[in-house]
Amino acid sequence: MWESEIAAASTDSVEFIPFNHGKYLDPTKYIRAQLLDNLYYEKSPALAGLYAAFLDLVKESEACAVIVDTCPPYHPEFFRTLNLCKVLRTGDGPLSAYDRDFAYLHAYDMVFYHSPAYSRDLSMAEKLEYCGAPESHLWPLAVFDAMHDRTKDEHAIFAIERDIDLIFVGALFPNKMPLLASLKRTYGRRFRLHGLAGWKKNLFFGLRYGVPGWVSPIQFDEYVPLYQRAKIGVNVHNRGKYTVGGFRLFELPANGVMQISDGGEYLKEFFRVGEEIESYETAEELIDKIDYYLSHERARERIARAGYRRAISDHRIGARLKAAGRRINAKVRGDA
Secondary structure: HHHOOOOOOOOOOOOOOOOOOHHHHHHHHOOOOOHHHHHHHHOHHHHHHHHHHHHHHHHOOOOOOOEEEOOOOOHHHHHHOOOOOEEEOOHHHHHHHHHHHHHHHHHEEEEEOOOOOOOOOOOHHHHHHOOOOOOEEEEOOOOOOOOOOOOHHHHHHHHHOOOOEEEEOOOOOHHHHHHHHHHHHHHHEEEEEEEEOHHHHHHHHHHHHHOOOOOOOOOOHHHHHOOOHHHHHHEEEHHHHHHHOOOOHHHHHOOOOOOEEOOHHHHOOOEEOOOOOEEEEOHHHHHHHHHHHOHHHHHHHHHHHHHHHHHHHHEEHHHHHHHHHHHHHHHHOOOO
């Protein structure tokens, strides 16, 4: 999905060439900056093979810039020798910032960050400036075309019968469990809950929060059909509003699901709150809003339609990549 849709974003003025690091070296081997430094110091053959393949592609394509997304495998001492415009794209915000973002800032010419939020004290832009990033820009995540149904227009999407009242699909992180458990106890089988959760997490979830059932993952090709059956999608982030902006934020509305999300004051950076999305601060407020919109079908569909239109018009990956291309082109030409 990533490779095909990155390549498809190419235009007459910008060619995007995907390069998948995972084919050469398991990303868990360099998930933290210190692990990458260890590999570089040890002259890892696998890392050397990745670098050789990357350099061959740069030479063959005559690339003038590189966007490194989320988990960088490029040691700063290696990058230092390359005459490229180097762009770091951070994708997990404060959850990974000290592991694999801030340690690399000196090796890049520009940083794209996915959310304006960072902490109670600083925005992400302020934090990056404080850490010495030479230039940074908000570049949100987006919905991939494979994660919504392009064969259906708005009329067809909203003509589908939606028999699932409430849905959440995502990893079962411990700090999400209290909220998800509250929803499961309140709505029972009306709440479809899927995600990455092994038997240990399921056992803990059930015993600690008294939640019956088993949280299981779904296959990639099950996401869109499942979302198309859902009336309301709940969104909860690992640090609440300070990590708002994940892929689910865009995938839900792109499939016609009315979304209720945490995110506080930062939600307005992506959608119009109260028109294209609803927000909540507490579990009690979330349940009140779920009950309201489940019993007020026209109000629910009005927000779902507006969110759908915004996601399709402004938050697709192709448009996002084209915007990045324009900004990088300006940087390379010296116009930025």
